[in-house]
Amino acid sequence: MKPIVIIGSGISAYSVAREFRKINEKTPLHIISMDSADNYSKPMLSNALANSKNATNLVMAESAKMAEQLSAKISANTLVHAIDTEKQTVNLASEVIPYSKLVLALGAKPIRLSINGDAAEQVLAVNNLTDYAKFRKAIKGKKDIVILGPGLIGCEFANDLVQNKFNVTVVGPDKYPLERMLPQAAGRHLQSELENLGIKFKLETTVEAINFSESQLQLQLADEVFLLKADVVLSAIGLKSEVFLASEANIIVNKGIVVDKTLQTSAENVYALGDCAEVNGLVLPYIMPIMNSARALAQTLSGNITEVSYPAMPVVIKTPACxxxxxxxxxxxxxxxxxxxxxxxxxxxxxxxxxxxxxxxxxxxxxxxxxxxxxxxxxx
Missing domain, CATH: 3.30.390.120 (Enolase-like; domain 1)
Known part of the structure; x- marks a missing residue:
């Protein structure tokens, strides 16, 4: 029997696998992940310091345990080179995996800014456990952190860092924090409460260059003569859906991988959910849409074609100061x-x-x- 193959090992992948196993214990599952495939909650990364968590103890179950729980084969640290939707195969470096149905749970990747300077490559981004471990190593023994981007993730990290005695400055072109999500009154309230904790905001500007300077980094802002100094620079500009594998397989993509309400892509027997999927024109990179999608898709994978429904799903932003x-x-x-x-x-x-x-x-x-x-x- 050909397996159902899931590419990815984040919340979306493991959620649909769990939901599927609730109603189907026999069909083989094969999960392929480019990383360790350990199970953790990605939203916890932005407030891990406050919760006394590091990259190691954020892991809720290692991949071997997940394989046992899901009665699944898990190929960790494995790169998918291509998808052949006609032959219904997934091509790895030295193996071709046939599938009965394929689930793309590819997530999203950080948006990268083009910044000048000899230290531009020192900018960090946190999108997974490996990134977070690198970030925690970088800030150990340091004090001055600059965050690029006053959006949701940037503000959550800023709140977490300042509560742990770091000096935090947030830089971005926005007029106020979370400008894309909040009306001005709400954004200004958030900014005021974060400033009360000691966070500094440099708004309506951008970083033009980052250069090495003795033991610190120097950031040149677009509208200032004086340089901003930092030990570590964290980019939290935002995320964009990971669509490369789908696009290369001639699956229709737009803002995300385009799917209908059954989460099927333009290719037969290929589905997508989570941060990589554009459902009915919407890309909603939050937990509740993922859980609703996982339950519906599990039914469809079991042969009971089910459309996902999205009720009203408020998002709670993890900024304890506000x-x-x-x-x-x-x-x-x-x-x-x-x-x-x-x-x-x-x-x-x-x-x-x-x-x-x-x-x-x-x-x-x-x-x-x-x-x-x-x-x-x-x-x-």
């Missing part, structure tokens, strides 16, 4: 934000034709998340 809950409206072009700001925080509700379609809550106002979520429409 808790935030976000339910982004699908489209902001034909509605307006109504802002209520008081000593407890910001409550921002987005209305379209008098219907609530999104909200942002900060501070103590996060307690209203559950009641507001009940009034939101489903994505589909």
């Amino acid at each position: 808790p935030i809950a976000v339910a982004s409206p699908a489209n902001e072009s034909d509605g307006e934000w109504q802002i209520d700001e008081n000593d407890e925080g910001v409550k921002a509700c987005f209305y379209q034709s008098e219907n609530l379609t999104g909200f942002v809550l900060t501070g103590e106002r996060v307690s209203e998340k559950q009641s507001l979520t009940k009034d939101l429409p489903a994505y589909f």
Whole structure:
């Protein structure tokens, strides 16, 4: 019997494997991963210091244990060279793996900036356990950290680092933190609370060059004569869906790997979920969409064709200095934000034709998340 092959070993891959095993114990599973395939929670990387976790003890189960739990073959540290959708095979360096169905759980990769200077290659990004281990090694015994990007990941890392006595400066072109996710009042509240912890923001500017200077790095900003110094520079600009393997196999890609509501790609018997997948025009790189997708796809892989549904799924941002809950409206072009700001925080509700379609809550106002979520429409 040809196996179901899953490429990837992140939350998406292991979630769909678990859900599949709940309803099918016999069909062979083969998980192929370019890394160690150890099971860990990627969202925990940005607040691991606060939780006294390092790269080693973030691991919840090593790959051998996962193979046992899932009754699966796991090929760790294995690079997939190509997918042949006509022959239904996955090509490795020295082996060709046939599949009955193929699941792409490729995740996303960090967006890289083009920066000048002889130390530009020293910029770190954290996207997996190996990256995080390298980052923790780099900051050991250091004090001054510059984070490029005041978005979700950048702010979460900044909060985590400053709580552990690092000097943190966040740099980016945005007018305020999380500008793409929050209305201005909420973003300014977040910025104020993070600044109260000691985090510095250099906004509405970019880094033009990074150079070595004695024991530190020097960052030249676009709008300043003076140089910004750092021991470590962390890039948190954002992520983009990993689509290379799919694109090379002539599978349709756009922002992500394009799938229908059954999570099937343009190729027969090939599916995608998680950060790499564009479902009904949406790329939602969060836990709840992954879990909904995993449950639906497990049914489909078992022969019970099932469409995924996305209910309202607010995102909680891990910035303890200023808790935030976000339910982004699908489209902001034909509605307006109504802002209520008081000593407890910001409550921002987005209305379209008098219907609530999104909200942002900060501070103590996060307690209203559950009641507001009940009034939101489903994505589909």
